[in-house]
Amino acid sequence: MTESEPGLRADAERNRERIMVAARRLYAAEGLGVSLAAVAREAGVGKATVARRFATRDDLVTAVFSDRMDAYAAATADALADPDPWHGFTRFLEAVCAMQAADRGFADVLTRTFPAAKGLEARRAEAYDGFLELITRAKATGHLRADFVAEDLVLVLMANAGVIAATGDAAPGSWRRVVGHLIRGFATPGAPLLPLADPPAPPALYRAMVRLSRPATFSGSRDVR
Incomplete structure (x- = not known):
């Protein structure tokens, strides 16, 4: 040496x-x-x-987001530990959507797969298996609709990622109201629900719409291939 x-x-x-x-x-x-x-x-x-x-890019993504994927799996475990499975279910959806809102990169990670990133995908699979159990328990309370399936979680995450990308810093809390509406759609009549988050103020939503209407520009930081 x-x-x-x-x-x-x-x-x-x-x-x-x-x-x-x-x-x-x-x-x-x-x-x-x-x-x-x-x-x-x-x-x-x-x-x-x-x-x-x-x-490779997957190697970098794995290194950057391994701790967040750990937190994602931990959120499932926390929800399963809740003595009220319906509360655990709703808390999990809110927690994961909040993780997306805090980090656009992680919002992308949760709606894509990375076959070469074995560690990342193992944690995703762990969280998915836990969520399957959470669905079963929440349905047993009578508060979660019988037709809710695990694939609906992917749709929730895709929808939330889209809202986050669209509203950006113009109306950053908008996702909370959207998730609240989605949870109401998953609930059976009479299920206990928290109040809806306030809607974005009209000027804030207008700023988000104006931002979306502008032509895309590239600062050189994004791939265009």
Whole structure:
């Protein structure tokens, strides 16, 4: 071992951390469409450095979102531990949709699959299996509709991701009201429900609509392939 090797390892670890911090920041703000070249620029390193630390985009996504996928699986476990399965079910939907709202990249992760990211997909499968059990328990209370199926969760996450992307920072709390309406659609008559979140103020919703009507622009951070 040469004297320079510990220093080289320390530099490599610092670069890896810088890349992950940059990717986390860009993904949270813009979603997974951010290019590896943009991550390199944000991190202040060359593209070759990113490639040495993360051979593929899936490798980078796995590293950045592994802790959030852990939190997703933990949310399922927390919901199953709730003595009231219906409350656990509604709390889970609200918690996961809140995770999406806090991070556009994670909103994308929850509505896509990454076959090469074995660790990420294992946690997704764990959460899915827990959710199947949660559905069964919630239906047993009589409060969850009999025709609710696990695939409806994917539709909820897709719908929520779309609302988050559309409203952006113009009407950032809008997703809460949408999720509240969805939960009402899943509930049987008489099921206990929390009050709906307030609707977005008309000026805020108008700003979101104006933003959507503008032609898409590319700052160079997103892939256009």
